[in-house]
Amino acid sequence: MLKQHLQQKLLQKLSPQQIQFIKLLQVPTVSLDTRIKEELEENPALEDLSLSVSEPVEEYPDKDPDDNYDAEEQGSDDFDEFNIDDYLQDDNANDYGSKYDQNGDDDDDRKEIPIAIQNSFFENLQAQLDLVPLPDKDFQIGMQLIGSLDDDGYLRRSITSLVDDLAFSQNIFAEEGEVEEMLKVIQSFDPAGVGARDLKECLLIQLRKKDPSNPVIQKAVVIVEEYLDEFTRKHYDKLERLLNLDSEHLREVIGEILKLNPKPGDASEVTTKQLQVIPDFHIANNDGVLILTLNSKNAPELKVSRSYQEMFEHYDKVSQKDKKLKEAVQFVKQKLDSAKWFIDAIKQRQQTLLKTMNAIMNYQYDFFLTGDERNLRPMILKDIADRIGMDISTVSRVANSKYVQTEFGTFLLKSFFSEAIQLESGEEVSNKEVKKILEECIGNEDKRRPLADEKLTEILKEKGYNIARRTVAKYREAMNIPVARLRKEL
Structure with a gap:
């Protein structure tokens, strides 16, 4: 049975302009330039003032002065004869390739960035296998390996x-046995x-490729073959007794082992590009x-195309008489509105960035003056949101x-936000200050002990930071510092 009834709802909907602003706001500067270029390519009604170049004025010395005519009147007639469909077709057809036809195909103007070609890890191994004289069967086994x-x-x-x-x-x-033999070749x-x-x-393969007569290499082979578990657990006292070595000689042997590569596959790989x-x-x-100051890349000089505005004004009047042009007029209007929204979103992005960063700078003024992390104040997102009146x-x-x-x-803004820790005196400090003290304590510790x-917790309590041991462990792990046993050195 169908029923009709009224219902009130409170909904929050984002307009297309708000969605565009949110997307632009979270884009970093390194990606903003790409985003603007994409918009310029998609929307011909948007122009970048920094890229606009004035066209040279052609001179005609042989022209008779009596042949002057009213330029504005002639331009108006040409505009009336202009067909919107032809314009749209030319715009899509020419794209950006036509500029090379106009300016000439000069190699100096179109230099390509050379790309380094490097073989992969597996290609290097296959190349080495190709150099070994093998029967077809052994070669296929090697390729399988x-x-x-x-x-x-x-x-x-x-x-x-x-x-x-x-x-x-x-x-x-x-x-x-055949596969085992080919594995030795690999x-x-x-x-x-x-x-x-x-x-x-x-590790043994790498050690046996070194000088076998070297006593240090010989001891390193013994440690890897028989006492690898003690070595990984850093039981150096036990290794000294088992191998009858003093600390100096054991340090030399362990140093040789630490030079080895536990992941040989990574050695030939192309290093990852840093962001x-x-x-x-x-x-x-x-x-x-x-x-x-705001980076100039965040403030591009964009404007709405004047020619598109004139085109819209002209054909908006004509479309009232000619219904065929209505679709073209709607297209031009859509591009104009999109260009205005994009420019407004960029300006709003600039204002929001400056407003937020200014609040962060004033909140952490002492840090930006000295650069000392101990001067960082406890700060959460709500503190800045309340100051600037934003979400x-x-x-x-x-x-x-x-x-x-x-x-x-150069710092990530997120790194300035931290939780508060209360001292015994009642004063609140940033947990980054505690992490800095922890880092200094570990950096100055005796690596043999x-x-x-537990000891770090006691040191912090002596300094007035009443923190639990599990909190110390959490901060230590956040700084990628291993436990005490793994930090032990000779």
Whole structure:
């Protein structure tokens, strides 16, 4: 049975302009330029003033002065004869390739960035295998072995499984001994340690490629073969007794082992590109007065195309008489509105960034003057949101992806936010101050007897920081500092 009834609802809906602003706000400076270029390509009604170049004026010295005519009148007639459909077709067809036709195909103007070509880890191994004179069967076994290695360069599959793989996938019937022999060939390749089945075998392969007559290498082989567990647990006292070595000689042997690569597969891989950080803000210290400026990349000179505005005004009048042009007029109006919204969103982004960063700078004024992390005040997102009269989510979007450049380095805004810890005196300090003291205590400790978390807790209590041991452990792990046992050195 159908029923009709009235119902009141309170809903919150974001307009397209608000959604666009939110997306732009969380975009870092390094990606903003790309986002603007995308918008310029998609919307011909949007122009970048920094890219606009005035066209040269052509001169006609042989022209008769009596041939002058009213330029404005002629231009108006040309505009009346202009077809909107032709314009849209030309705009899409020409795209950006036509500029090369106009300016000439000069190689100096279109220099391409060279791309470094580097073989992968597996390609390097296959290239080495190609240089070894082998029967076809052994070569196929070698290729199967290389293809079975993981990204670290280890062979995780058993020999029995590899024999089955060869039989089913390659139709090659091999004995386990044949696969073992080919594995030794692979293990002789570079980088040293490749093809090992576990960490012990990986380290031994690398050590045995060194000078076997060296006493240090001999002791290192013994440690890896027989006492690897004691070595990984850093039971150095036990190793000194078992090997009859003093601390000096044991330090030399352990140093040789630490030079080895436990993941040989990573040695040939291309190093990951570091993310380029472009600061959104700059803070300068002018005789004790902090000056905040916004990166110029955050303030592009954008404007709405004048030609598109004139086109819309003209064809809006014509479309009242000619209904065929209504669709074209709607297209032009849509592009004009989109350009205005984008420019407004960029301006609003600039204002929000400056307003938020200015509040953070004033809140953490002492830190930006000295650069000492101990001067960081406890600060949460709500503190800044209350100061600037904006939502916490807005502050979060600004802080998560924006950087500020100071005299002491470039920092992520998120790093200035921290929780408060109350001292015995009742004063509140930032937990970053506690982390800094923890880092200094661990840095100055005796590495033969590193400080346990319980001892660190006692040291902090002596300094007035009443913190539980589990909190100390949490801060230590957040700073990627291992436990005391793993920090032990000779």
